[in-house]
Amino acid sequence: MRVPKKTGSSKRVKNLNKEEVLQQVIMHGQISRADISKQTQLSRPCVSSLVDEMIQEGLLYEVGIGESKGGRKPILLEYNYQAYAIVGAIFDGSTLEMAIADLRGEFLARFSKRLAQPDNGETVIEDLAAGLERLLEKSGIARDRLLGMGVGVQGVTQRNSGTVSFSPSTGWMGSPIQQTIEARLGLPVIIDNDVNMMTLGEYVRGVGVGHSNVVYMYVGTGIGSGIILDGQFYRGCREAAGEIGFMMIGPVHNRIKRAAGVFETHYSVPGIMQQAKGLLSDLQEGSSVIIELIRRAPQDAEAQQLLVDVYRHWAYGMANIISVLNPELLILSGEMVHVDEEGVKRIHDWLTEWVPEVPRLEKASLGEQAGLIGAVHSVLEAFPSTRLLDKE
The missing domain is CATH 1.10.10.10 (Winged helix-like DNA-binding domain superfamily/Winged helix DNA-binding domain)
Structure with missing residues (x-):
């Protein structure tokens, strides 16, 4: 040509x-x-x-x-894929995960920190700055070789304006957080919803490879999803698409301004823990509530009943998603990766009963790396190789 x-x-x-x-x-x-x-x-x-x-x-x-x-x-x-480096960061509400990668997206060093004050946005940014210094030290990369940083946060983000319009976990409500982070770190920054970053990670490196219509469903401290249609992210007019935690699934409550949605109030990890308070009082911090319910279910009718209730309500959310979007692949992530084969079959059987076309159900394959891979890849997408030439 x-x-x-x-x-x-x-x-x-x-x-x-x-x-x-x-x-x-x-x-x-x-x-x-x-x-x-x-x-x-x-x-x-x-x-x-x-x-x-x-x-x-x-x-x-x-x-x-x-x-x-x-x-x-x-x-x-x-x-030379080592000519420059990229940083990815993910806030999941209580933990900061960071990685520095080369231009292939291969990690060179990682950093993780439990956040003492996840609702304090200023503290979070300082943790981000400290984490960046640790990554530079561990990797031996000079700061002037950094191309940019991708940051995933909980809540509704506007990528074009660099603002976060709704993020109760950090207090960033309508804040120009991208510009604030860029000013503090001296780096170009891309922000996006944390689940979108995880979705991108699985799409480019995980079980989503080779698929054009994918929904990634995440259950953690909240419930959210990432939506890819015809190979492109679907974000909605205000970039709030995928906020499925606000589906009306479960007992309806009066939601105050900063509260979670109905679905995630009852069927996120904290919601399930609240329902299992008396049943799992000895559960260790960081342990999987689903693994523990599966372990106890054969001998404990109450655990079995709660487990089935959780599966059924998660399946309600999936049925709603499938009915509207008709994806070819639905990726189960977060706490849902612990669902055993019997549980996945139960969910699939319900979906077969409820909706006309059931997509493939696959568990996420990248674990906690998914968000970091997505954050790094978001920078590679946003700052193409022309930016490498501008660096000189």
Whole structure:
């Protein structure tokens, strides 16, 4: 395909040409200068000059000799995925998880901290800053090699404006949190809902790979979902799509301004724990309530009854999602990954009874890494390789 002729300032033209060269190397894995020239229709001297610059800048390096096509054997080029780094961070309400990754999205170092004051937004940002310093120290990456940071938070986020319009766990209600974090850390930042970040992680690296219509359902301190339709995130007009914790599933209560929705009030992990207060009084912090209910159910009728009630109400939420969105894959995550084979079959049987088309039900495969992978990938999507050239 013929590449349109570039016009404009010499610096802009040069960067556009460098971008083409970089994309060819990334696309092919390994490629010679001559083949780059053929693909881009840039002259060989131009390609050689640009490649030499990018080798000096650390973006490309020579990796060996390729096969001859009738002349001298060509020197192959490869993209340096360690040229820059990306940071991902996820707040799940009580814990901060962070990772620093290379440009493939491979983790170089990780950091985790239990948050003492999850409802204090200022403290959370300071924890984020301290975590970044720890990651830089552990990885040996210089701060000026950071491309950006993806941050997943609970609540409704507006990516374009960088605000969080509803996040009771942090107190960020209508706050321009993206700009605040950028000012504190000195880095470009992408914010999104934490479950959307988890969804993206499973979509690009987990059980969602190869599927175009996916719903990711998460049960943790709240209940939420991420929605991908025809390969694109569906966010809704105010980016509040997927807030299924507000479905009217369970006993209705009068919700005050900062309260959780009906569904998550009763059937999130804290909601289930509240229902099991007398039954599981000895449950250790951090243990799975579902695993414990499954363990006790054969000998304890009360545990069995609660377990079935939880499964049934989770299935109500799934039926509502399926009826509206008709996904090909429904990913069960968070506390739902602990549901045993018998429980998954029970849920599937209910769904078969209630809705005309039942999608595949799959448990999330990436565990706690899903959100971090998604956060890192969000930066790779938002800051394409043109930004690498702007860094120089």
